[in-house]
Amino acid sequence: MNDHRTSSIDCRRSRRYIAQDYLLIWLHNDTNETNEEYQNTLKHLRNLVDTIDIFTNPDECVNFFTEFNDMKTFLIINDTISEQIIPLIHDLPQLDQIYIFSRTTLLSSEWIGKWTKIKGISAEMTSLCATLKLMIRQHNQDSIATSVISLNEINPNKNLNELESTFMYSQIFKNILLKMNYNDNSIDEFVQFCQKNKFGSPKNIDLFEKEYHNRSSIWWYTWPGFIYPMLNSSLRTLESDVIIKMGFFIYDLHKQIEQLYNDQRDSYHEESLKVYRGQGLSKEHFEKVIKAKNGLISFNNFLSTSKVEEVSVGFAVSASTIADTVGILFVISIDPSVSSAPFACIQKHSYFESEEEILFSMHTVFRIGDVKRIDNNDELYRIELQLTADNDQELCILTDWLSKDVPDEIGWKRLGNLLIRIGQLEKAEQFYQTLLEQTSDVADMIHYYGQLAFIKYNQGDRKMSMWYHLKISELSKTTNSGDSTDELTMVNRNFSEDNKTIVSYKNDLRLDFGEICHCDIKYIEYSEEREVSPDTLSFYEKSLDDFQRNLRLKNLYPTTSCNPFDPVDDHLKQSSPLLWFQRKILEIRQKCLHPNHPDIAQSYASVASLYEKRKDPYQARSFYQKSIDICKQILPSNHPTLSCLYHNIGMTYQSTGEYFTALCFIKKSLEIAEKTLPPYHLDLSFIYFNMAGLYDKLDDYSNATVYYKNSIIVNEKNPHIKDENYTFSCTKVGKIHSTMKQYSEALIYYNKALTIEEQLCPLDDPQLIDYYAEIASLHHKLEEYPNALLFFHKALHIVEKHLSSEFGKLFTLYDAIARSYEKNANYPQALLFYEKTLGISEQMYTLNHINSAVCYNNIGIVYIRMGQYSKALSYFELALHMRQICNPEDDSRWKEIQDAIDYLRELEDEDVIESAE
Incomplete structure (x- = not known):
């Protein structure tokens, strides 16, 4: 039972386990918890389920259950508060059924009929619990997870991502769990896990611990305690940590069913x-x-x-x-x-x-x-x-x-690789965190940290990814690299100065502990190579010596160096030690390995990425091509590594203005990515974004819009990251729609971009000015003037606070605000801001400037709308005078102002102005 009676109790935990896949909540207003009625109610509820959440504060109650989007909530509510609360919460999707405990209040049948989720009303808790018990049993029956696979999907030539993921999870979980070895420690760990996370009542947990071996696993499975709902809930939602803790029970239950199956087969005849x-x-x-x-x-x-x-x-x-x-x-x-x-x-x-x-x-x-x-x-x-x-x-x-697609690796590695392989990064992260908590083996920890680094990188959390790399580095230094035959799966990353990344991740390539220096290299790359220090050079030299020494120990490298001093080589070492280091690694691998070895392809790609970072696209292109040539011989034609290489070489052609060639390569990259990556993978978003950029440069705005939108869609499926590519894509699509006068569509995309920018920036950050101004302008074009003014004023607030000396920005915003006020018929405010534009114009330019003429003209128009014709006349005369001085050849604008002046003078002659004012 979980009691949430006071606001001081925080019911929002970073991770909350539920023993069943539904919530049973009792919301009441009985402050006397010692009275007999309260205790009897608790007794009945405890007999119904193991996990109950109790609230006396309605707001806390609603905040609690709305956090669990994938769980149904069964709510028991006292009659004295039901009429106030039910109308407010009835339509919440998480709320499935309501039961009213009615002891004092007579509720009208008409009122009850309004609320379809009310499934029971009773003055007796026994009766209410009996009804609820049937509904919970029905829920348990309906919540068994199934996977459906059509004959069309059973095709080994198709991508594994297209197969229903739950089928793969449960199949591999089952294979792993039934091969594990369990003992009494497994039961003890499970009991401690249940006690810590309040799975089941203390009484039932204690009973399970003491009596487990005295009863069959089938008896425990059918026992009306916490085992059945806990197991089925974890298998349905694939809570890997709960499933792992229950592994011994799944094993025992399967083995008993298997034994009975063999014993009973003959009886079927x-x-x-x-x-x-x-x-x-x-x-x-x-x-x-x-x-x-x-x-x-x-x-x-x-x-x-x-x-x-x-x-x-x-x-x-x-x-x-x-x-x-x-x-x-x-x-x-x-x-x-x-x-x-x-x-x-x-x-x-x-x-x-x-x-x-x-x-x-x-x-x-x-x-x-x-x-x-x-x-x-x-x-x-x-x-x-x-x-x-x-x-x-x-x-x-x-x-x-x-x-074949998910090789049968040892233990849990197979499931972890599957989760990463099909893009289920959140579940993979949860899975590896669980495994980390359960191991003290250094090699396993290094593997798990490596996988977590890869996951966090692909979720956009670069700092956390680097933290995991550093953990790998720390752990590896405690391992005897000379004697160790263990292997370490590495995530190969290059972090450039602005933290954008050129990725080359190969899940099937492994590095020996002798190459552990690469973990530390990632740290130097991440620390940004702004200036070359003696420590940096020393580190690379030492790392290279370690690498060569390790190869010599394995008789893979000559005992003496074959490279004489090269002044060009020394210059590269001084100017870019990381590039020098990677070139040296490439040379060593070329001497030790077969020409088509994947490590050589990796080195070519690493060198290429560094040349690309140095803004040398021709050298980068050369090395990318060499990497592609090898990979095409040793990898399937739809391998993700080829997609990455095609994309990168395409970008080198873009940087030299060869857009059609770039488009050909990036299309190849996209063809592979769409076949091998799940539709929500961030790499797809990145490729779509660059495709859109190329079409944009080729003035093919129709295709550019399609690919920008594709990039946006993929990004929106990933809650962890909305990067600058996302906001740029949104603004580009918004701009294209605006150009086509599709202002409502444009507004949707500008608002998407603004939502992310407001999360990333302080609310008075100058970076927000253009977003506010553009959104305001779109509202203005849609004749939504109050909204336009709201956003124009937001932009103005930032400009006046941080950029008050930038008269051009101030003038533009004052003018836009004045026009919106004018359109909204708020003429005094329009006049105020037009006068501000005049003041700015007089500060920016000489006394007689065309901008001032425009300001006079605008003020004159507002005075006409206000019916103050004599003032309007004086401003039109000033506007005409200034236009004649500044632009004597523009007869058309003269004529417009002159016509207005003539009209006002006619009114003056007819005494209309005086009578109007």
């Missing part, structure tokens, strides 16, 4: 079996099942089914009444004569001995058969499933595909 399962599927997921007929569906948890059709029909019918849900009766056929995933009748081993339950092991796969409507009900369907055999053709293809 090779007769086909039918079992049933009723549950709800979201309409979206149901549509996917329909389209995948004859394909495969996997249940990624342990799957509970029944021999009794009526029981399962009840669950399906109940689910069909839930909004946006289709009730499903799965009819599962099993051929006991073929080897398949293990399943067992668990009636004699279950906590509920009266239920005829068949339990399948985790990640059981079925073939999808016919789908039929039940009783002409569009919300209720029967789906035929057939348990797949071990030799099922499509299942074997999937298994082989996974094995």
Whole structure:
């Protein structure tokens, strides 16, 4: 139970584990916690679930459950506050069901009918809990995770990213967990984890610890405590740390099902079996099942089914009444004569001995058969499933595909690499953090830090990425590099002075501990090579000596140096020690390795990137091409490394103005990236951005807009980073739409850019001026003058505070504000700001300047709108006089002003001016 009675208790934690995949909250206003009624209510709730969150403050309650976007909330609320609270929270998407504990207040049926999420009202907590228990059981039944794979998706020539990720997660998790060794320490660690994170009540955790070995794993799984909801929730949401902690239990449960499967097979007499399962599927997921007929569906948890059709029909019918849900009766056929995933009748081993339950092991796969409507009900369907055999053709293809694309590395590395491979960086980060907490092995820690460095880099957190590199460096210095045969996966990065990065990451290339100096090199690159110091040179020389010495120990390099002193080489060493160092590494590798060795390709790319940084595109292009030549021979044609190299060489052509050639290379890069990267990968955004820039330079604004928008879309799918490319893309698209007079569309993109800039800058940063002014201008063009004035004034505030001496900016803003006030018929304010423009004009220019003539003219127009014709006349006369002095040849503008003057003089002759004023 979690009690949140006072505002001093912080219910917002950086990470909060929930034992079940829903929230049960009791919101009440009873301050007397010692009275009998309060204690009885708690007793009933504790009998229902292990984890309850209790609040007396409505705001804290709502803030709490709205943080859990992927969890349903069941809310119990006391009647005395229900009428005030329910209208405010009813439509929140996280709130699924409301139960009112009504002891004193009589609620009208008309009021209750307004709120569809109210599922129960009772004066007895026992009755309320009974109703809630049925709904929670239905929720548990519906929340089993499934993966659907159509026959079209079962194609090893397609990209692994296109396969449903949960299928891969659960398959690899299962393979790993069933190969691990467990002991009593595993149980102790799990118990401590539950106690620390309040999984289950203390009483139930204690019972589990003391009695685990005295009961079967099936008994514990069906026991109405915290094990079942905790396991199914973690498997559904793929909480890797919880799954790892429960690994021993998953192993034991699978092994018991497997043992029972072998014991019970003969009793089936090779007769086909039918079992049933009723549950709800979201309409979206149901549509996917329909389209995948004859394909495969996997249940990624342990799957509970029944021999009794009526029981399962009840669950399906109940689910069909839930909004946006289709009730499903799965009819599962099993051929006991073929080897398949293990399943067992668990009636004699279950906590509920009266239920005829068949339990399948985790990640059981079925073939999808016919789908039929039940009783002409569009919300209720029967789906035929057939348990797949071990030799099922499509299942074997999937298994082989996974094995080849995600090699069967030792232990957890395979799953971590999969998460990175398909772009699930948040889950990968959580996974490696968990592994770090559980290991003291230096080699493993180095590997995990390396993966975290790569993850943080790709999330845009360069500083954190570098911190992980430094951790690798510190750890590696504690390892005996001469004797160690362990390997270290490295992330190869080059950080330039402005922290933009040229990336060359090869997940399959490894460096020996003898090359550990590269970790420290990253630190020097990150520290920015603004000036060459003796320490920098000394470090590179020492690193190079270490590298050569390590190769000599392995008889891979001559014992004497073959390079005489070269003055050109020495000049490079003094001017750019990092480039000199990388050239030397390249020379050494060329002597030691096969000409097509991937390390030589890596060196070419590293040297190329440094030449590119030195603004030497021709040298950079030469080395990139050499790297490409090797990679085309040793890598598949759609390898991500080739995409990176094509992109980089394309950018060298852009820097020399060869835009069409650049476009050809970057198109090659994009073709590979779109096939090999998930659609939300930031590298795609970067390539789209540069494609757009090339089309922009070629004045092909239509294509430029398409690729800028693609870049924006990818960026918006990544909450961790919205960089300058994002804001630039937004402003470019906004500008193009504005040029085409599509002001509403332009406004959308300028607002996107502004949102990010306001997060990155102080609110009075001069960098925001242009954004505010452009957005204001768009509002003005849309005749939304109050909004225009709001943003013009924001821009003006910054200019007056920081750039008050920049008269040009002040003049432009004063003029724009005056025009918006004028359009909004606020003539006194318009007059005030036009007079400010006149004051600025007189400070900026000589006494007689065309700008002053414009100011006089604008003031005259406002006076006309105000009906003050004599004042208008005097300003028009000043405007005409100044125009005649400054621009005597511009007869057209003279004529406009002269016409206005003549008109006002006619009014004066008719005494209209005097009578009007």
